[in-house]
Amino acid sequence: MPQLNKNTDYEKFQPVKISSHEAEVINKPSLSFWQDSWLRVKKNKAAILSLVALSLLIIMAFLGPFVSGKDFDSQNVSHNNLPPRIQGLENVSWLPFDGMAERKNGTQYDAYEMKKVEEYYWFGTDALGRDQFTRIWKGTQVSLYIAFLAAAIDMVIGVAFGLASGYFGGRIDSFMQRIIEILVGIPNLVVVILMIIVLKPGILSITIALSITGWTTMARVVRAQVIKYKNQEFVLASKTLGASNLKIMLKHLMPNLVGVIIINTMFTIPSAIFFEAFLSFIGLGLKDPLASLGTLIDDGYRTMRLHPHLLIYPAVIMSIIMISFNMLADGLRDALDPKMRD
Known part of the structure; x- marks a missing residue:
C-alpha cells in the first residue's frame, strides 16, 4: 500500500459516491445487430474502399454508355483500331491518352492525324470502329446483370432447398441431399453446352446454366445452419406454443440465417462474373453486337501486341470488380459472424 506524506490531498482518496439512479444510466445508445455490424464494417478500410469502388463501377455501368454520346454497336470502319485519346490530355506524352499508335517496327505515329479523325475516343476503338468506352461500360452492365440475376x-x-432439407431432416433430408450430390457431379461447362444446344447463345442460356448447379453451395450452408438452430430453445418454445412449420422457418430461423446468406451471395457474384467471362473467352458466351467483359477481353487478347488498349481496360475493370467483391465479402463475414468478433 502506498505511503501518504503530509502534502497529500486526502480528498482525492475518498470513495466516489454515486446514487443508484446514476449507476443505472446507460451512457451509450443501444445498437441493433445490423447497426453493430455496420460499425464493424466501417472499421475495415478494405471493405469500405471496395464498397466505394463497386458503387462507382455500378453507376458507370448504367451511365457510362450515355456519356460519350456514341452507341455501343455503331460501326465506323474508317475509325478502326484507334488508340485512346482524351481532350486536354493528348499533349501529355507520358499518359496513354495522346492518340499515338505503334507500328510493328516500333515506330510511333499519330493515328488520329493519319486517318484524319477529329473525334475523341477515350478508350479507343475496336477493329470495326466501335467506341470502346461505350462498349466497356455496356459490357460491365451485362456482366453485372448476369451475375446479380444468377446470384438472386x-x-x-x-435458401428454400436448404431450409426445408435441414428443418425436416430424416428421409426428406437424405433424399434432398442426394439430389444435390447428383447436381454437384455435373460440370458447369457440360450444362452450358447443353443449354446452348437447346437454346441460342446469350444471356438466357448462361443464366439458366449458372442457376442449375450454382445454388448447391448455398443450400448446403443454409442446411448446416438450420440443423444447428432447429433444436435450440426458441424453436422448441415456438413448437410448444403451436406455431406451424412454415412460421417457424420464416419467422424464427430465417432472421438467424440472413448473415450467412448475404456472405455467400457476395462470394457468388464474382464467381458468376468470372464464369461468364470464361464462357465468353472460349466462344460460348454472348454474340455480337452484345458485349460483356469476357467478350471484350477475348477480342483484346487476339490483338494485344498491336492494340493493347483493347485488352487492358476491360481486364482492369474486371479485376477491380472481382477483388472488390471478395474484399467486401471478407469484411461482411468478419462483421456478421459472431465467431470473428474482436
Whole structure:
C-alpha cells in the first residue's frame, strides 16, 4: 500500500459516491445487430474502399454508355483500331491518352492525324470502329446483370432447398441431399453446352446454366445452419406454443440465417462474373453486337501486341470488380459472424 506524506490531498482518496439512479444510466445508445455490424464494417478500410469502388463501377455501368454520346454497336470502319485519346490530355506524352499508335517496327505515329479523325475516343476503338468506352461500360452492365440475376436465383432456390432439407431432416433430408450430390457431379461447362444446344447463345442460356448447379453451395450452408438452430430453445418454445412449420422457418430461423446468406451471395457474384467471362473467352458466351467483359477481353487478347488498349481496360475493370467483391465479402463475414468478433 502506498505511503501518504503530509502534502497529500486526502480528498482525492475518498470513495466516489454515486446514487443508484446514476449507476443505472446507460451512457451509450443501444445498437441493433445490423447497426453493430455496420460499425464493424466501417472499421475495415478494405471493405469500405471496395464498397466505394463497386458503387462507382455500378453507376458507370448504367451511365457510362450515355456519356460519350456514341452507341455501343455503331460501326465506323474508317475509325478502326484507334488508340485512346482524351481532350486536354493528348499533349501529355507520358499518359496513354495522346492518340499515338505503334507500328510493328516500333515506330510511333499519330493515328488520329493519319486517318484524319477529329473525334475523341477515350478508350479507343475496336477493329470495326466501335467506341470502346461505350462498349466497356455496356459490357460491365451485362456482366453485372448476369451475375446479380444468377446470384438472386441461387439465393432463392438454395435458401428454400436448404431450409426445408435441414428443418425436416430424416428421409426428406437424405433424399434432398442426394439430389444435390447428383447436381454437384455435373460440370458447369457440360450444362452450358447443353443449354446452348437447346437454346441460342446469350444471356438466357448462361443464366439458366449458372442457376442449375450454382445454388448447391448455398443450400448446403443454409442446411448446416438450420440443423444447428432447429433444436435450440426458441424453436422448441415456438413448437410448444403451436406455431406451424412454415412460421417457424420464416419467422424464427430465417432472421438467424440472413448473415450467412448475404456472405455467400457476395462470394457468388464474382464467381458468376468470372464464369461468364470464361464462357465468353472460349466462344460460348454472348454474340455480337452484345458485349460483356469476357467478350471484350477475348477480342483484346487476339490483338494485344498491336492494340493493347483493347485488352487492358476491360481486364482492369474486371479485376477491380472481382477483388472488390471478395474484399467486401471478407469484411461482411468478419462483421456478421459472431465467431470473428474482436
